[in-house]
Amino acid sequence: MKKQSLMMAGAAVAVCLATTQGAQAQSGLQTTVYGVADAQFEHIDAVGAAVPAQDKPGRFRLSNVSSELGIKASIPLGRGMTGLAQYTTGISIDNANGGTTGGMWGSAKDVFVGISFADIGTVKLGRMTAAARWNSGTADFSPMGAGVQDNQGMLSGNSGQSVTGPQFNVRFDNTLGFESARFHGLSARVYFSANENKSAAGTATSPHLDDKSYSLGLQYVTGPLDLRFSHEVRDDKGTLNGSTDRKTRDRDFRFGMRYTLPTGTILALGYDRMRLSDPNATGTAKTRLSKSGVVLGAKHVFGEHVVYGGYGVGSDVRCAYGNGSACNGADTGATNAVIAYQYLINPQMLFETFAAIVKNESRGKYDFDAGGVGPATGAKSRAIGAGLRYAF
Template sequence: MNQNIHMIMAGAAMALSLAWAPAALAQGKLSTTLYGVADAQFEYIGATGAADPALDKPARSRVSNVSSELGIKASLPLGDGMTGLAQYTTGISVDNGNGSTSAGMFGSAKDVFVGLKFDDIGTVKLGRMTAAARWNSGTADFSPMGAGLQDIQGMLSGASGQSTVGPQFNTRFDNTAGFESASFGGLSARAYFSANEGRSAAGTANSAHLNDYSVSLGLQYVRGPFDLRASLEQRNDKGTLNGSTDHNTRDRDFRFGMRYAVNSATMLALGYDRMRLSDANATGTAKSRLSKHGVVVSAKHTAGKHVVYGGVGVGSDVSCEHGNNTACNGRDTGARNGVIAYQYLLDPQMMFETFATVVKNEARGKYDFDSGGIGPAAGATSRAIGAGLRYAF
């Protein structure tokens, strides 16, 4: 009797093992990665010297979250040179002050997509993702994740307060279909299309006719010590220049980036940006066009556990025109900025960092830090120093 029971149990165990074998094999192919960053800084920051002293922002201390995040990546080989991909990444507010009230410690979604990779061809993605201008903006920026007051992207991404809404070229694309190619002899390309989900009916002559799609293209060429990047992006009907909710507004951006590895320890970089914001329906003294350019140069040097990097940037005066075809005054709207930073690598996953940075505006300039800004008044100089800890896994 006991022998029969043992045989029955053995048979059942074998049947279960056979039933679970395909699932186990499938699970063996699936690769998942949990990753994240916790980065916070104690800072002392202010913006003084404004044209109107009453609008100065005296120096104050704060604790800032620096692009902390939590994410999951998954990949599944499908055969025939194809791999299924999925990624979920959300911002995390280490100090609970930079997240939305309803989100608590969780911030907004970052790159979140589902995709299909074709070996030696490229990857198709659907979701929310970093388009070409944002991808290229960090080429000359050696700050961690291109975030926090260590960055020098403000000269590339800002319009000196001369548009009603800040330019959006350093924000991610929503509702997007994207393609990122494999590298062919060092050359690769990427293209993104953000769908026009806010498109409105034709309406009447006095109503909105929005067609709010956006397109973004990027090229990268890596050869020897050089990493060269170019991006071209257009965002339609965002109302950036005058805050318009009507159609025929166009925001365009061209960006060039270069990195040059002097040796294994030293890197030099350059970033150039030219943007143009337009509103074809502007009338009177509302702006019909605004353009400006920015340039940044930077360097990074690593010596064992010590890393030093810094950069300087220049934002030009704006050039603009009113809706009545008269030129508007863009004088004294430029700025200069600089940053010097030091990192000590306590471990491959954890480091200490400290920095000092300044943005000096001309009399009518209102440039700010691209990330962690303080909102300076016209003509103010923003200064900040800080130190923090970063843990990545």
């Protein structure tokens, strides 16, 4: 009797699934489940700091590399319109590394609902990758631009010279976005992050925040050439001094380029110029800080084998104090290099091994953009590792 009941339940589930699939096919609804599982076994250190007691000697670790799970859905709406929805969440393969409270689930990545208009573009509402983050990986050939095998740190960091790190490689929340179709090789993307934390006028000593952000990206593709420009402005984030008052502003301009040679080798360049300002700063708090970064990259595929590498330079910072005195930004730069090899086992799975280094100047404090070790001032961070990546 029990076996018969199970057979009947199984048949009911099969009928339900078939009916659902049939309804989806009839309506044009398309749903895709996708994901990435990526983990690396690494040896990493940060030594040679200005204060030797702050060195981090070599240690082994297992790192989760931007693993994720997502669902995409689309349905025709008629008159050239398509409804879209996407849910993507980070997945932690190594949930003991800072993620025990959340188990295997990480934070939301690109999550949105929107409408696509044929030959025009797509309107989105939700949490999404804005233009600076989109452009940051142009010269970076590591999978998904994550982990210690990237060199984005020269673009995204500022050598620890602000109270909190710049947010230009962070996704926009509370966002209205538009991503255009491509016209004669040119496309654009625009994002506005709403100022949901805007405060009242208050008193002279209370916060006056208007925390909106803007992001613009342009891309031009013709033949083997891919050019990208992005400009991003983030207001009242308090990045430079931890200020909770109005008129702080973080700005970033980024240029990216890829060029594919006749041999199939891809050469890439990334350039970044950021400026953080706090006009109300006083005393030895900084009123402004600026720096630039350059990254060069290359990738070549031959059969199942892939080799890529990169070299980046982060400049010394330039800054000024609120009291008008000089701000010393000397020896705050760094260099970053990576070389990696991949073996494509099949279209879904690959093996990768890499070696990477971040070498800080005496007052520098750059780290790997993702998967860092938290070096002390002046330290040199080195990493080697190997891992597996499965994508579906």
